[in-house]
Amino acid sequence: MKIGLVLGLFVIFGRPAGAQETGPPEIKRYDAQHPPRFEEFPATETWNPPSKPLKLASPSERLFKTRLTEASKEKPNFAGHYRLTDWGCGSNCSASALIDLNTGEVFPPPLARPHKTGWDRWISCVSSFEGTGTEIRLDSRLTIIRCGMNYSEELQKNLPDTYYFVWESNRFRQLLKIPGLPPPAKRRGEGRQRD
Numbered sequence: 449m450k451i452g453l454v455l456g457l458f459v460i461f462g463r464p465a466g467a468q469e470t471g472p473p474e475i476k477r478y479d480a481q482h483p484p485r486f487e488e489f490p491a492t493e494t495w496n497p498p499s500k501p502l503k504l505a506s507p508s509e510r511l512f513k514t515r516l517t518e519a520s521k522e523k524p525n526f527a528g529h530y531r532l533t534d535w536g537c538g539s540n541c542s543a544s545a546l547i548d549l550n551t552g553e554v555f556p557p558p559l560a561r562p563h564k565t566g567w568d569r570w571i572s573c574v575s576s577f578e579g580t581g582t583e584i585r586l587d588s589r590l591t592i593i594r595c596g597m598n599y600s601e602e603l604q605k606n607l608p609d610t611y612y613f614v615w616e617s618n619r620f621r622q623l624l625k626i627p628g629l630p631p632p633a634k635r636r637g638e639g640r641q642r643d
Contacts, residue, residue: 478624484612486588491528493550500552508569509554512545516554520547526584526591527615532557540577540597543570546615558591558613558620578606589615598628 478484502520504510512535519533526532526546534544534557544557557572573580573595583592596609607628613620 478612480626483610483626484590484614484623486585486590489589489614491587491589493528495524495529495549497549499549502547502554503552504554506565508565511566512543512570516545516547519545520549520552524549525586527589528586530615532582532584532591534572534582537567537571540575541571542573542576542580543567544572544582545570553618555618558593558611558622559595575608577608580606580608591615591620596628600629 476488499520502513502516504513504516509516515533515535519531522531522533524531529548529550531547531549532544533547534542537543543560546555546557547553548555556569559573560571561568572582573593575595575597577597580594580596582594584590591613593611593613594608595611598607598609599605600607609628610626611622612624613622615621
């Protein structure tokens with residue numbers, strides 16, 4: 449009888465005082481003024497040396513066996529126990545791979561086409577010009593990539609697009625893309641209010 453009364457009151461009046469409502473976690477929204485920060489995505493695991501042997505399962509992975517093997521012998525530089533390594537693939541192109549030093553698994557970079565084969569699987573930036581590159585930290589799962597050809601005549605330099613990715617569940621998830629140049633209408637002064 450007492451249990452029924454308590455349940456009835458709970459249904460009528462809601463949750464007990466001090467109880468917090470549970471629900472889906474709030475998804476943080478990012479923008480150019482408030483981009484993701486390394487501190488918001490701490491590494492959750494550490495490296496357990498020595499590194500495990502590489503698992504080069506596909507022809508695309510074996511294509512860069514020497515480069516990947518050399519990189520797997522280096523210390524981690526990303527998210528606790530990963531090694532992000534890069535190499536050139538032409539005058540304005542860069543390629544890279546992510547190696548899990550604890551398991552030996554190899555993953556494609558954020559901007560690559562993961563379901564492609566050969567070079568396409570590993571190309572990290574097809575427009576590697578001035579101002580492009582990748583920022584990572586050993587203690588964070590956040591990756592910041594600057595890539596693209598957006599030449600500003602006004603500034604006389606390239607303004608690459610900036611991408612923010614977080615590494616989770618063995619894949620990169622894009623959090624934000626900030627274009628290097630504003631849309632053409634904004635560059636020409638269109639769409640502005642005039643006095």
